[in-house]
Amino acid sequence: MDNVGGVEQPRRIVAIFYVLAAIALGVFLERVLQLVFNAAGLNDRNVFSDWNVSTVVGFGIAAITAIVVWRIPKTQQVSLEIALELRRVTWPSLRETRAATVAVIVASAVAALVLGLFDVVWGWLSAQLY
Structure with missing residues (x-):
């Protein structure tokens, strides 16, 4: 080298x-x-x-x-x-990586639930109007 x-x-x-x-x-x-x-x-x-x-x-x-x-x-x-x-x-430690991974999974699950709720409500409203 x-x-x-x-x-x-x-x-x-x-x-x-x-x-x-x-x-x-x-x-x-x-x-x-x-x-x-x-x-x-x-x-x-x-x-x-x-x-x-x-x-x-x-x-x-x-x-x-x-x-x-x-x-x-x-x-x-x-x-x-x-x-x-x-x-x-400076690479993150294993503990920091786990914490960040859990945060991403939780945020993704919350976003999926919110979007799913919007989809259900919008689908119900669309069914009522049409």
């Missing part, structure tokens, strides 16, 4: 994120290519034991995309800055 301004740049974390993003993109592209092959009536042949043409092409495009994006200096710098900012974030 590089040390810039007394703060280590988390290159390893950013590189792991790029690998995970490439895997996710590869899975997505594999599925899209399978759909394209099926729609076009083309045979998605096996290249290796369990790898079809769509798998190889999808993951190949994803890997090339990840490498190209990583090699762009501006993208790399922004990624490292984002990782540094995330290190500086």
